[in-house]
Amino acid sequence: MSSKEEKPTLAGVQVKTRKRNIVVPSDPGSFSDAVVQIVQDAGENKGSEADLEAGAKALDAAELEYARYGDTLFEVFFTGGRLATGATLAEGGARLQQNILASEPKREAILPFIKVFQSLTRRRPFLIRGLENTLVKLLLSLEFFDAEGRKKIAIALALTFALKIGVLTDNIFSAMLNDRLVAKGTVLEVFTIFLQGAGLNNFVEWNVRRDIDRKVSELQETLVEMISGDSDVPPQEVLNQVKARKEEHKLPDSEVLRMIWTALIKSVNTTGKNQQQIMQAIVGKIKTYHKLLKTFATNGKLELSLLLTVQVQCYEDNRLLKLFSDIVRVLYDADIIGEDTIMFWYKKGSHAKGRNVFLKDIEPFIKWLEEAEEDADDDDE
Template identity: 25%
Template sequence: MSHTPTSSAPSGNATAQQEKKPILTGVRIKQRKGQAKAASKFEPESFRDALLLHLFLLPTPITVDSLVAKLVQAGATLEFLRYYEQLFEVLFLGGLLQPGGSYLDDKRSPVYIVKEGEREGPMIVETLKRVIQRYKYLQKPLEENFLPSILGYIHKWSPEARTKLAEALALIIVDLQISPRCLSSLVKDHVVKDNIALDFLTSFFKTFLSKQNVDVLGSTLRKSGLKDIALVFPIQVRDKRHLAEHFSKEGLEKINEWYAKVALGESEKETVANVSRMVNEEETSEQMIETLKTQQAEAPVTDADLVEWIWHGLMRALDLSGARADQSDSMVVHHITTYAPVLEAFCNGARAEVNLINAVQVYCYTDTRVIKAFPQILKVLYNADCISDQAILYWHSKGAKPQGKQHFLKVTEPLIKFLEAQESEEE
């Protein structure tokens, strides 16, 4: 008896039935809140109008407390993070801007920083401080996006509006601890033109210095990315003379003093690097002296400062890393003997000579490998006419630096006795 074999594979109809998915009808899938926001239409004018409705309900006179309360109330329904740019435009400028920096229309807030005839900047800054404490997510877009962008448009506004914005920016940086990186926007050509950036920065300086000292201002400028404040001067007057004249006229002598100090520091770095390079390239003493005198003529600096910088450059070029302890002294003495003529060319006057001795003292104190060589180095410099007996005696009696002072005074006593005896014989 035969049986017909049956297949275990499913038929076509069975496969279709298995693959068919059930369909839910009448069920709504709830969209995530973040997805709904992302998909919603971006309507800056609607946001502005809604914000202005809140601000026009402010009681008069407007105070920081009432303004903060109204903004917090608005923040409960309006998307401050999504419309941060429009929020700041209303608070700073009173209305919305279109691309290019011009106002979009005539709608204005009843209170904003650059409002003509009013002085509402300090109130808005204090308001911003308290609002950002509540909505911390607003600080980053303020300092990284809005402020750098808005400073590129200051040429569009009146001198009064620019001054108010500069004063408010100084308060924002001081009181809100906002990054000063936005100041680097002032070097753009269209902002530098017609003294716009210079006048803005001058107003900024005056307000900042009314709150903080010049050292804090200097630290702020270093963090700002504004490499040199001279860059805000129009190119035809971008020099130290015009800079000094401008800030003297504006009663900002502290800026001139700070800038001179900064410029001196830059000259020092350049000189030390140049001297080290010339030594490594084995230039002669005559070539080095000629280069340094040219540099001094282009950027005037006293011999007292220059001779100290030359010393630092010479020592930077000396590599003692592979030397044994008993070799370091002789290597330093030989190095100084070789380049003493370079130092001698700029050791003009008692102050320059004492500065050089102190530079040697600090170097020997810092690098203990050569601390014993100090008296020998002085002898080399004395024999090369870099320093005089009077300079050495003055240094020993009252001119030494505090670093290792007692040690260095003690080890130079034999030299001092010799010089004093010599001086007595000459008398």
């Protein structure tokens, strides 16, 4: 009778296994279904703003893979489901009936969704990237939507910036510079709604302000180089350059005045100089470039703008703090700022910065102006 030999065992011996990465299959469809289910279960399914708020709170408390499926999360709120090629919905899966593209093309109808985005991204800032990706995907697919759909996307985009969620303008607007969409006029259509139809006046003003500041800053750097001590550029050529750049960039006179004055002060070499020497240098600059200032200080409002610029700069720069009244006197003598402007500034038009100090310092000059006016009245009689 034969018997099988027992196989040797490795009792007590640890067997090392080869480590390998385990990849969890990507399943955005299940995530999309979960989002729809959570939002619908949280509300009363009346399509109200309260339903959205309840859905947002429920999502905030849910343990979902937001980091992996951030794009899908926002696709659901925009379109009701997961997006496929050509801005169509992926086949199968649950549908969220309350979504941006199913809403009216009005600011008040879309705002509640953007508030949900604001709430979700505040708790999970990494979701901002998912929102950016979804907006870019929609913008690149604008041609697949009708005019009403494009309007809703434009309003949603505008409100996203208005509520300062954190989406970067460069990432979004670069997607709109698509040759095909630009040629069809689609980008112009959406951008017009974005600026004019979404109640985004503050953002528009901010963007214009930023653009002006950038152009003014560039011109200021150029001007400082032209009027610094080592430069031999004639004052008239400097004036011509500033006028040309002003017209080219459509810069307001008040901004040009502010820029000129700042450039004049920056061009003064204050190293190793006392206040008297600094004042002499400033006087020299004003005498040389008085025409440059006078060209743009053409009325009382602009003169006041210049005077306020001088005030703020003197307050913020310790080297100029005690020179304010002397500078005003020089600007008056050069016929750049008039008596009426100075009196208006003294009585009610001064800036809050350093107001008490400067009003006190300039009292002797104000008294001199008043006495000079009285003498002129006596002479007329």
